[in-house]
Amino acid sequence: MASPSLAGDMDVSFTRQGPKRNLHCWSKLPQDLLQSIFERLCFADFEHAKCVCSSWQSASRQSKPNNEIPWMILFPKHKNYCYLLNPEEKDKVYKTQDLGSDFVKSFCVASYRSWLLMKPRYEYIDNPQYNLYILDLLTRERINLPTFESETGLASPILWIDEKTNYYLVIGMVDEKNAIAFKREDNSWKQIPLTLDIAKCFDMVYNDHKLYCLNYYKLKIFDFFGENPVQVFKISVRGCILISSSFGMRFPGIPWEVQRGYYTDRIVVTVGGDVLIVKGRRPRLCRIWNFEIYKMGSSKGDKWKEIFSLGDEAILLDLGITVRTKEIKGIKRNSIYFNGNDLDGIYDKNNIFIFSLDTKKVEQTHYFVCLSILCNDARWFLPGFKR
Structure with a gap:
């Protein structure tokens, strides 16, 4: 059998000194091909690749990076900037620009x-008038x-932006019974009709033009695609969510933040559109967190079912979503990303964690x-890098 020809793999010319290889130069790749490559790179690889040569930098x-890895934001006290941490770069800390005099x-x-x-x-509010603003921390x-x-x-707040x-x-929620909404074309906040009954909602998630609202009795889904929101689904959460108390008898000599218990009940919408309730608990006098996850059935009559694995997805509890982890370097599969504020905590509020459902x-x-x-x-948070 004839051996494979090298000439089939590369251009070869012959000189008196023998064969000479005319290898293609990586800096000569077409710009549209390079852009296609860059759009597939995570942030760390993107930053490394653009330093290869002037053509790649151009x-x-x-x-822009294709980033699906959650980063961390640290809000330092009394500062008008933030620190950003990328889990891919263990020892690197990014500092944002000055974000304005009122950021602090x-x-x-x-x-x-x-x-x-x-x-x-709260210390800068002199009356019941609230002035909120939206800020892109990168631009x-x-x-x-x-x-x-x-x-x-504004309790259980939701922010959603179409970046295109x-x-x-x-x-x-402005109180236990009333919810308000504001969108770009409006001149003022609009009250969501009381007939929709979003009373006592303590968690909300907005995904694919649908608002998911959770209280201690029901989970309701509203369609926000049209001019006026309409309820499209509701289901009881009895047996899945219990009203918990984090208080009890105090013990002398032990810090209260250790004595009290912490808990959370949050809605999560998966990549595939499934609805989950995530229950996080840290009992009194204990530093160990545990989570239970319940998945909503596909029809009204179905009950909530406890699940024990997310497969190749991870929950970003603060955002109420899951992200894919398969073939994505830097994010841990079958995990829950959370922080102290997610869990109604005082002791842990400045810390950020990952809970593995594999190892508990x-x-x-x-x-x-x-x-x-x-x-x-x-x-x-999930950074949105712009050109």
């Missing part, structure tokens, strides 16, 4: 990609929202970085 300016007087209550929904701190683009009146602010059209939607153990990422920075808050 292609990078017309592209506000705190983040919701996020979507790199956009933050900022609410004034510093800002959208001021109209004021609204409330004794408690810059259409945005903000939803939240909690990992505190970037522990020494978090320890060295005095923070008001920390949270997971």
